[in-house]
Amino acid sequence: MNIIVCIKQVPDTTEIRLDPVKGTMIREGVPSIMNPDDKGGLEMALQLKDLYGAHVTVLTMGPHQAEAILREAFAMGADKAILLTDKKFAGADTLATSHTLAGALRSLDYDLIITGRQAIDGDTAQVGPQIAEHLDLPQVTYVENLQYDGDKQITVRKSIEDGYQLLEVEIPCVLTVLSSSNEARYMSVRGIMEAFEKEIEIWNSDRITINADKLGLNGSPTRVAKSFTKGLKPASQLYEVSPAEAVDIIINKLKEKHIVN
């Protein structure tokens, strides 16, 4: 079984702070990490490797520094890593990104393509389903777990608002996975040693099967017209009082708002 996991390097958005005076985003010093849902997807693939000896390839699009997450994936147990990097890829929205990844996937063998549900920098959850459409494959999003039924079929559990669904899916297919679906393994010591000996394949736009007009900024239907932070509201009434006094202040407010009589 060949599994390809699409992963992304993202800034750890939980570490981002706003400048308290200017209200602007402070990007400096924010660490870059493997996107959490993608790590959940990689773990799912590695579990299939443990069970059935699947061959796991990780694929990312990004600048050279994104090699860091590919090394991390090697150290967790991935067999092959590909970095898609080219100036022509820059400025891509989700549609252009999905065309780029699909272009690379067309030159690879796969039974399963796994992506994270969404990346924490954009939270769009779009690239996985868009890849599935370009490759004319069935998709299941919000996957919690997976069972290989043998032959050309898997059974997946998909999370929905008020419970879950069990779906039988023909492979090859595209799955988008939740980070909460499993506990991603740590890099092993041997894995870390080997990670730096393994070779990352670097692919540019000549290596993928897609028209150049679908790539990067030119291939992106959407544009950011402007971006802004929400700014700061005037400070609230702040009370540093005893618990009993605090209780009275709150109750008065609740009365004023007709929450209590």
Added chain:
Amino acid sequence: MVKSNYKDIYVFVEQRGGIIQNVALELLGKARELADALNEKVCAVLLGHAISNKAQECIYYGADTVFCVDAPELETYLTEPYAQAICRIVNDNCPGILLLGATTIGRDLGPRVSARLETGLTADCTALAISDKGDFLMTRPAFGGNLMATIICKEHRPQMSTVRPGVMQKGLRDTQRKGKIENVSIQFDHSKINKIRIIDTVKQEKTRIDITEARVLVSGGRGVGNEEGFKLLRQLAKTIDAQVSSSRAMVDAGVMPHECQVGQTGKTVRPDIYFALGISGAIQHLAGMEESKYIIAINKDKFAPIFQIADLGIVGDVKQIVPLLTEKLKK
């Protein structure tokens, strides 16, 4: 593609088990407002099986036309038959704008459809507007809610957007409103549909209540700490007929279930009163609750960012104040 051929605002009316979801009514309300600004029509796209009787409802909430596809293939949501139905309606009618709810269904269907139509999609919008020049402006949070971005889709049609539930206001239900219902029949491509089969749909225990519907929310964060701390919050909530919600930290810690999480990766809420108890106010949390009408924050740290958006701030220990408050309210 000739851009001027594309007009009117289409809303995907999400139904589950034949029940129209609130987010669809919210979108019809917003679409009405945008359509009036553009002098265009609002069209509802209603897909399902034995749902024709719901079409009238879409008109009451703002639609001028309802495209209704009633077919057994659409009984329970699956990506492929729904994508085929929507794409057929889009290709036949050329909408300028197509809106979907940012639910698990809308976020599964939206990108699939946008890729099939080769157009842009902006996810999880919190504001939609028409500019003076007539451009469709879609605003959404990015970087975990740290940044807001306004997105445009200039040359591709339809301009697609998913919108978070609870962000837009639904319009008044007006039973006098008149509109047209068009039943559309579709030849499905079953070779594609048959690749996925539903074996079972399991509803999980409804111990929970939808926090987005609550008038008062008692929300706890790291400062509440654990199960014991949340017991205090539940007692308070019970006395004032409120629901309990939480920050991401407490969900990650396994103390609270994900459906009670408020924030960028959780739910957007706008209750009359929001108690932020032991919540420091990380931006991704604020993104989900800042529209609350009145925010009461209690936190030990007087420099906690939550105090910047709270209406009433108390510097103190949640574990001391909350039990006292509950006790006094009971009297």
